[in-house]
Amino acid sequence: MEKYKAKLEEEKNLLEEELKSLGKFDSETNDWEASPESEVSHQDVLDEGDMSERAEDYEERSSKLNTLESRLNDIKHALSLIGTENYGICEVCKNKIEEERLEVNPSARTCESCMEKVI
């Protein structure tokens, strides 16, 4: 169990670093927000092309942020279960998740066969 915990902590740190580089945590909504182009001064005159490029950039950051955030939530969830008898239990069929699967993905919420069903 300890090895999974270490792995999860490590992945959590990495994800948080990455999230911080893309946006910031909003403690009011409990959500990560992609940061607007704050480094760009509003006094700068931007032409249209520049503006739409920036908007796309923001969209891209937002979607990447959402992906990272859901992974982070899975990891937090797994960390909250680790040390309890609920860790490593498939959320769908309530059987044990395969060791090999946890090795690769310690934040897995389903066993191998349920994962296929879910997808």
Ligand SMILES: [Zn+2]
């Ligand atoms: Zn299952």
